[in-house]
Amino acid sequence: MQTELTLNERHLYLHRYPTRQNETLQAWDAGDEYLINHVEQLGLPPAQNIVIINDSFGALSCYLSKHHNVTMVSDSFIAHQGAKANLSRNQCVAITHLNTLNELPSDTDLVLLKIPKSNRHLSWILDKIRNTLPANCRVVSVNKVREIHTSTLKLFEKHLGTTTTSLAWKKHRLVFSQLDASPQPISPFVEWSVDGENYSLKNLPNVYSGESLDLGARFLLPYLPKDERFKRIIDLGCGNGVLSVKLGQLNPNAEIIGVDESYMAVESATLNVKAALGPEFQFEAKVNNCLDDFAPQSADLIVCNPPFHQQLAVTDHIAWQMFCDAKQVLRAKGKLLVIGNRHLGYDNKLARLFGKAQLRQIAVNKKFVILQATK
Ligand SMILES: C[S@@+](CC[C@H](N)C(=O)[O-])C[C@H]1O[C@@H](n2cnc3c(N)ncnc32)[C@H](O)[C@@H]1O
Known part of the structure; x- marks a missing residue:
């Protein structure tokens, strides 16, 4: 099972959490690679405030923390522990860890979102983004093509605003959203x-x-x-x-x-x-x-x-x-x-x-x- 991610001449050593002998599952996926390549193409100035939501085991956080201020947001304790272990394994700088009940930092420049399985959790996250972040904040999301349904894109349109998608790459697609919809309050429970x-x-x-x-x-x-x-x-x-x-x-x-x-x-x-x-x-x-x-x-x-x-x-x-x-x-x-x-x-x-x-x-x-x- 592969543990070395090589991308744009950088090498990261990434494990799932907890680490297991004879692990068969990789700690990142093609969606992570697609997001990273997209951020590279944006040519951002250094020290942007990037919020990464649902980073699986910290691949995105490890890669992007080299040049930017990263906040990782996840409801999963395991994901945070995995990211911490991978950040330390790759001698990365410390990042901020939040869960999806916390408020997002209001000075965020870019949000990268791995779309969760549950539509209710997705709506909750989108609602938080729309209500807390400035209108000029970019939001780029990713998932497998087969998981992005018309109903998923409708949630983006409803809670964030104008939404478009990329071409498919390695069975994944990016979703780009502007924050121009009127906020739609949702009940947490x-x-x-x-x-x-x-x-x-x-x-x-x-x-x-x-x-x-x-x-x-x-x-x-x-x-x-x-x-x-x-x-x-x-x-x-x-x-x-x-x-x-x-x-x-x-x-x-x-x-x-x-x-x-x-x-x-x-x-x-x-x-x-x-x-x-x-x-x-x-x-x-x-x-x-x-x-x-x-x-x-x-x-x-x-x-x-x-x-x-x-x-x-x-x-x-x-x-x-x-x-x-x-x-x-x-x-x-x-x-x-x-x-x-x-x-x-x-x-x-x-x-x-x-x-x-x-x-x-x-x-x-x-x-x-x-x-x-x-x-
Ligand atoms: C099948 S559900 C059971 C939930 C509830 N007890 C019930 O009976 O409806 C399993 C629960 O284990 C939690 N879980 C998964 N991995 C875990 C871990 N490594 N440590 C602690 N809890 C975990 C999940 O978040 C989930 O809530």
């Missing part, structure tokens, strides 16, 4: 009630399954355990906090910690738990990569509905890291409760880690299986 439960959830635009209840979570909710001996429970990959709220209702004396790599997930989970269980409830949500830096032997129960992709790539390495971390962080006799699609084979993974005798199937239906591993 979508709120819905959880079927069969007595609470509702507010979802910021980039939260996983923010438009409706995840089917896996729906199946898991009735099987969440209640046990007075639980002192510390972790909701690993907490998303909007749907499982944390129910765990808190069942175990009102336990401390619950939600962990997610999305800033919007952590913010949504915090709001949702406070709204459902009250501000006094012992809950904290953290942005993190799995359970990095959690104390070993410190939790009684870890509940996990793991992700099966990182950015756009389908992968089970995050689930595996979550299971390995959970084993470290559980106390002796502590339990890891996992839900997954049956075809993902989590039973084999958990049996390898915890031992076959320590694994129990709690429930199964056509699509999902719920497994419990005891340390």
